[in-house]
Amino acid sequence: MKRVFAAACAALFAGPVIAAPLCDDLGFAGLLASCNRGEPIELTLASGQALSEEGTYMLQSGAYYKLFITADGSAELALNGPDFFRAIWMNEIVINQIEIRPMAIDSLEFDAAGTAELSFVAIKPGSHVLRIPGSTGDAQKVTFNIQ
Template sequence: MKTFTTAILLAGSLAAPLTGALPAAVMAAPLCDELGFAGLLAKCNRGETIALTLASGQALHDTGQVTLQSGAYYKLEITADGSAELGIEGADFFRAIWMNEIVINKIEVRPMAIDSLEFDKAGTAELSFIAIKPGSHVLRIAGSTGDSQRITFNIQ
């Protein structure tokens, strides 16, 4: 992995004199320099856990926005309080990330793709992923339109 990263940086630095300054996307790097054997899943490449709460009549997230770094590893904990059957959807967000696994009741699922999750009872689902595609991507409570019922992930 280190050789691959070095090759990309070297190629970018060789191209810089021909094209001017490097674009910001090329300069973005994982959260740590030495990824080691685990690669992008290395502990030093992990961002903070993002917590969402599914509850009838309550906001999904405190701020409504989260900024992620492309190439970094994150965990998303979605907790439903059981006050109503609620689902969360966001095909655009789920296609902008590489999903490592979803853990529900200590059962690990490694999906190819998902569009939504629905909670019929109280519980927690933990999604681990690597942010990939830069841009703004929305995750919302299914069927809702209110600003407090959605979260925007800004991947840089």
């Protein structure tokens, strides 16, 4: 019993295991610090068009990102990706200057033209996909590889 307690205490005080941030001094903002931000990601929802020219994005676990999803209004389109949304910590979703801080989401649907801005911290390493529901083409999905 004493050994189990000692091992638990050693693990507790050894310090947390965290992903390496993009900068050395995060300051008061922590992971949301400006030096820890990856490049913005832009996706376009348009009938018959590819979601993104890149198709695959490399993200670093522990880094902060902004994802801009713009719908052109040519059709009612959605993005589905429960695996992706559970691999990130969502800071907020901004739509028409309204900030939403969700616990979890599975998908976003656009009934008209507009832009949604998602800010998040990549957490869970692996390959995660956002796709237009019901589509099978490679141009209708985006893969995020979190390292």
